[in-house]
Amino acid sequence: MGVELAIRDARAGDRAAILAINREGQPGVTALSCAEIDDCIARATLFRVTEQRGLVSAYAIAVAPGFESIGDEYAWFSQRLEGFLYVDQIAVAAGAQRQGIASALYADFERGARERGLARLTCDVNLRPPNPRSLAFHASRGFREAGRLEVSDGRFVALLVKEL
Numbered sequence: 001m002g003v004e005l006a007i008r009d010a011r012a013g014d015r016a017a018i019l020a021i022n023r024e025g026q027p028g029v030t031a032l033s034c035a036e037i038d039d040c041i042a043r044a045t046l047f048r049v050t051e052q053r054g055l056v057s058a059y060a061i062a063v064a065p066g067f068e069s070i071g072d073e074y075a076w077f078s079q080r081l082e083g084f085l086y087v088d089q090i091a092v093a094a095g096a097q098r099q100g101i102a103s104a105l106y107a108d109f110e111r112g113a114r115e116r117g118l119a120r121l122t123c124d125v126n127l128r129p130p131n132p133r134s135l136a137f138h139a140s141r142g143f144r145e146a147g148r149l150e151v152s153d154g155r156f157v158a159l160l161v162k163e164l
Contacts, residue, residue, distance in 0.1 A: 004052070005050055005051070005052055005057075005099075005100075005101065005104060006050065006051040006052075007048055007049070007050050007051075007104060007105065007108050008048065008049060008051065009046075009047065009048060009049075010037075010040075010041050010047040010048060010049045010059060011041065012038065012041060014049050014056050014059070015034055015037050015038070017049075017055070017056035017059075018032070018037050018049065018056065018059045019032065019034065019037065020093075021056070021057075021058065021059055021091045021092070021093045022037075022059075022089075022091055024091070024093060024094050025091035025092075027126070027129050028091070028126065028131050028134060029089045029090075029091045030071075030089065030153070032089070040061050040088075043063075043067070044061050044062065044063050044088070045062055045063045045064040045085065045112070045116070046060070046061070046062040046063075046085070046108075046109060046112050047059070047060075047061050047062075048060050048105060048108055048109075050092075050096075050101050050104065050105065052096065056093075057092065057093050057095075057096035057101060058090070058091060058092040058093060058096060058101045058102070058105060059089070059090070059091060060087065060089065060090040060091075060105040060106075060108075060109065061087070061088045061089045061090075062085050062086060062087045062088060062109050062112070062113075063085070063086050063088060064084070064085055064086070064113075064116060064118060065078055065081075065082065065083070065084060070088060071088070071151070072149060072151045072152055073086075073124040073149060073151065073157060073159060074086050074088070076147065076149055076159055077122045077159065080146075080147075081120065081122065081161070083117070083118045083119040083120065084113075084118055084119070084120045084121065084122045084161075085109060085112065085113035085116070085118045085120075085121050085122070086122045086123065087106075087109060087121060087122065087123035088123075090102060090105055090106075090123075102137065103141070106121070106141055109121060110162075110164055113164055114164055118164070119163065119164055120161050120162060120163050120164055121143075121161070121162045121164060122146075122159070122160065122161050122162075123138065123143070123160050124149070124157040124158065124159050124160065125138060125157060125158050125160060126155050126156070126157055127148065127155075127156045127157060127158050128154075128155060128156035129155070135158065138160050138162075141162065142162050142163075143160040143161065143162045144160065144161060144162070145158050145159065145160055146159050146160065146161045147159040
């Protein structure tokens, strides 16, 4: 990375930037409303942003077991696994992609999971609509497919697990 990258907790003042990055990232990520962003800031186990030159360039949201179901995918993992940190969303601004930011966020989540005594990182990647770049990225980081799920919102996803 040519520009110094800072990773920190998301704050309410980041809402507009997170919303813009979320919109750019669709359909690879599910649309978030301002209220959902605020709820995630308050309740998520980890809600992190990256900052470069004082601007938010990416965000990532993860939750540990014990939350009310936040979606079909989280419920699937909750029924089958203990001790996981579920990566609900990660999105990098278009102008900041291919700089290692997603890898830095995943490394941050891996540290966060270990600090909480959680043995694995989980996530899902769209198969419909297809997201081959994300599948390749996760495979390169050591994720393996644990299942597939037809999601109630019409997506079909691969459910991925990385043992830590």
